[in-house]
Amino acid sequence: MTDYDNSIHPDRPVEPDEREHLAERRRGPIVMRRRQIQPSTTDQRLLDTRGPADWVHTDPWRVLRIQSEFVEGFGMLAELGPAVSVFGSARLGRHTPEYATAEKLGRALAEAGYAVITGGGPGLMEAANKGASEAGGVSVGLGIELPFEQGINKWVDIGINFRYFFVRKMMFVKYAQGFVGLPGGFGTMDELFEALTLVQTKKVTAFPIVLIGSAYWEGLLDWIRETMVTQGTVSPVDLDLISVTDDVEDAVRIIQQAEDHRPAEEAAVSALAAAERRAQD
Numbered sequence: 693m694t695d696y697d698n699s700i701h702p703d704r705p706v707e708p709d710e711r712e713h714l715a716e717r718r719r720g721p722i723v724m725r726r727r728q729i730q731p732s733t734t735d736q737r738l739l740d741t742r743g744p745a746d747w748v749h750t751d752p753w754r755v756l757r758i759q760s761e762f763v764e765g766f767g768m769l770a771e772l773g774p775a776v777s778v779f780g781s782a783r784l785g786r787h788t789p790e791y792a793t794a795e796k797l798g799r800a801l802a803e804a805g806y807a808v809i810t811g812g813g814p815g816l817m818e819a820a821n822k823g824a825s826e827a828g829g830v831s832v833g834l835g836i837e838l839p840f841e842q843g844i845n846k847w848v849d850i851g852i853n854f855r856y857f858f859v860r861k862m863m864f865v866k867y868a869q870g871f872v873g874l875p876g877g878f879g880t881m882d883e884l885f886e887a888l889t890l891v892q893t894k895k896v897t898a899f900p901i902v903l904i905g906s907a908y909w910e911g912l913l914d915w916i917r918e919t920m921v922t923q924g925t926v927s928p929v930d931l932d933l934i935s936v937t938d939d940v941e942d943a944v945r946i947i948q949q950a951e952d953h954r955p956a957e958e959a960a961v962s963a964l965a966a967a968e969r970r971a972q973d
């Protein structure tokens with residue numbers, strides 16, 4: 693009798709030694725017998741480093757890495773408390789007036805009780821982190837892996853380095869009460885328009901978007917008004933989603949005031965959604 697040919701008929705009495713010959717393998721709660729028996733255990737297979745490794749470059753594996761970035765990000769930020777995301781140029785360095793403004797903003801936000809979330813990079817991100825950290829606030833950096841790696845700036849007190857831009861961008865919105873944009877390039881524009889789209893489509897509510905530096909932003913706002921609104925690609929009211937100021941204290945005040953309006957705005961959005969659902973039924 694072989695290991696694979698030892699079935700016992702249910703009506704037949706079983707001899708004590710017959711049980712011993714019934715070969716089986718367990719995988720957690722699963723029992724495998726005869727041809728289902730695998731020659732190795734799960735642990736052995738896990739620890740076995742041999743074999744092809746191309747699967748690390750496949751999409752199913754990437755999905756797990758993406759998932760792990762969400763898990764790490766949520767885990768790090770869930771208990772952060774009130775926070776404001778600050779965006780701005782990676783290139784405007786320590787001797788620019790914008791750096792001084794960003795540092796002042798980081799300090800003012802920290803003093804108003806907000807954690808400051810930046811992209812964790814150099815330039816105005818570093819300045820906002822510096823202001824927040826030096827004021828004794830919570831200074832957060834959500835870094836991004838880039839081909840020309842810079843690392844997280846030294847004023848970040850809680851940092852995480854993301855592989856994926858889209859996971860990181862979601863964190864900027866999910867864990868912030870609002871958004872302050874300083875002068876910047878494509879990266880800043882990307883973050884600004886992501887936030888604007890989410891607010892315009894009511895995916896987020898009571899999320900103030902404040903731009904600091906009227907001279908810098910004027911041209912863009914004129915283009916939105918004169919081209920986008922005029923041609924009907926956005927509504928005139930969409931312009932109200934953006935506040936522009938040159939004053940750091942004013943920016944903080946706008947964020948705080950939006951907090952006061954949050955319950956009413958959330959209720960209005962829920963009522964609108966309920967009315968639309970009723971209309972569709």
Ligand SMILES: C/C(=C\CNc1ncnc2c1ncn2[C@@H]1O[C@H](COP(=O)(O)O)[C@@H](O)[C@H]1O)CO
Binds near residue numbers: 778781783814836878
């Ligand atoms: C270009 C340089 C460094 C790039 N390092 C960055 N680190 C972290 N976050 C970044 C970086 N570059 C862009 N970002 C994100 O975009 C925004 C700034 O981009 P901009 O094009 O400079 O406006 C910023 O808010 C970040 O979230 C050093 O030379």
